[in-house]
Amino acid sequence: MVFILYPKVTQDKIDKFVRGWEEKGFSTILSTGTEHTAVCLIGNTAQVDLDHVVQTTDIVAFGKRITEQYKAVNRTVQEQGTSIRVGDVTIGEGFFTVISGPCSVESEEQVLEIANGVKMNGAKVFRGGAFKPRTSPYAFQGKQKEGLEMLSFAKKETGLPVVSEIMNQTQLDLFDDIDIIQIGARNMQNFDLLKAVGALKKPVLLKRGLANTIEELLMSAEYIFSAGNSQIILCERGIRTFETMTRNTLDLSAVVLLKQKSHLPVIADPSHAAGIRSLVSPLSKAIMAVGSDGIMIETHNNPAKALCDGAQSLDLEQFGKLMDELKERASLEKKVI
Ligand code: PEP
Ligand code: MN
Numbered sequence: 001m002v003f004i005l006y007p008k009v010t011q012d013k014i015d016k017f018v019r020g021w022e023e024k025g026f027s028t029i030l031s032t033g034t035e036h037t038a039v040c041l042i043g044n045t046a047q048v049d050l051d052h053v054v055q056t057t058d059i060v061a062f063g064k065r066i067t068e069q070y071k072a073v074n075r076t077v078q079e080q081g082t083s084i085r086v087g088d089v090t091i092g093e094g095f096f097t098v099i100s101g102p103c104s105v106e107s108e109e110q111v112l113e114i115a116n117g118v119k120m121n122g123a124k125v126f127r128g129g130a131f132k133p134r135t136s137p138y139a140f141q142g143k144q145k146e147g148l149e150m151l152s153f154a155k156k157e158t159g160l161p162v163v164s165e166i167m168n169q170t171q172l173d174l175f176d177d178i179d180i181i182q183i184g185a186r187n188m189q190n191f192d193l194l195k196a197v198g199a200l201k202k203p204v205l206l207k208r209g210l211a212n213t214i215e216e217l218l219m220s221a222e223y224i225f226s227a228g229n230s231q232i233i234l235c236e237r238g239i240r241t242f243e244t245m246t247r248n249t250l251d252l253s254a255v256v257l258l259k260q261k262s263h264l265p266v267i268a269d270p271s272h273a274a275g276i277r278s279l280v281s282p283l284s285k286a287i288m289a290v291g292s293d294g295i296m297i298e299t300h301n302n303p304a305k306a307l308c309d310g311a312q313s314l315d316l317e318q319f320g321k322l323m324d325e326l327k328e329r330a331s332l333e334k335k336v337i
Contacts, residue, residue, distance in 0.1 A: 003017075004036050004061050004063070021039075081093035082264050082265060083095075086161045089125060091267070091294055093265070098122060104306075115154040116157075120320075126163070128147070130142050151178065161179035167187065182205040194224050198227020199229070206232055236267075237296075247312070250287075255268050272298075281321075288330070299316060299319040
């Protein structure tokens, strides 16, 4: 962390400022220019509130962090990308893992038909929401506990690992048979929940919040990692912009940046990004082209009758066609799909 002091600050004030940091256990390096003095702080600056220092210290003109606040998930600590194993499935570099299934679990017949359909076409993980975070309290809230049981049933029948969204830590016990725990966009900064899944020994799929920066997503991953769980999959799912023609705006740069900044696997969700079925296929190909480690797509056996997000869901035939196209491209990208 570096502080640039105002010009013509007296030596007394500089000494006092430096002494203050040294008393807190930091070392300092001073660089005196013709106009400004720079004070470089060395030590664990993670707990230093930069803005607070700048605003409350009358000799400091501005300050800047030199290293990122996310440490454990940072690529600088691990050059090699992290690979996550779920049963026989790998999520990480060299793979393009397709996760698919309905927005929400509706019935045993529904999950079984979709799970078999997506599996036949090459999906490696089955998704389905049992606890649904809906904008309206009057909208379908998901089948909840019963929905998780239906997912277990689909898992048993098809052998596919399953992923489902948790909404708060009181639900944790219900998720014993769920292979990957999803933290949805609306909970990305639910820090108690992040700490709770950080104590688990199973993978967590962490989705980017609707209005959260890439750095904030990485800091949320840091919460999970620093609580003891390194099995984290980051997911870009579109952010809210001024655009109204799509549900959200897919931020493809985020996929690239997350891969550069962190060693964690990164996937993207074109369904929630677009909100429109006809965009899912083209966006999926773009997601693969920018180097994503996988994708999560909503697929339904009868999208017109879906209880949630039917408009963005592919039917099984459309999913099959997309998978054919992705498989062709995967060989060019030298990825196992
Ligand atoms: C979902 O994946 O079902 C979901 C609700 O997504 P998001 O949290 O990205 O809105
Ligand atoms: Mn959905």
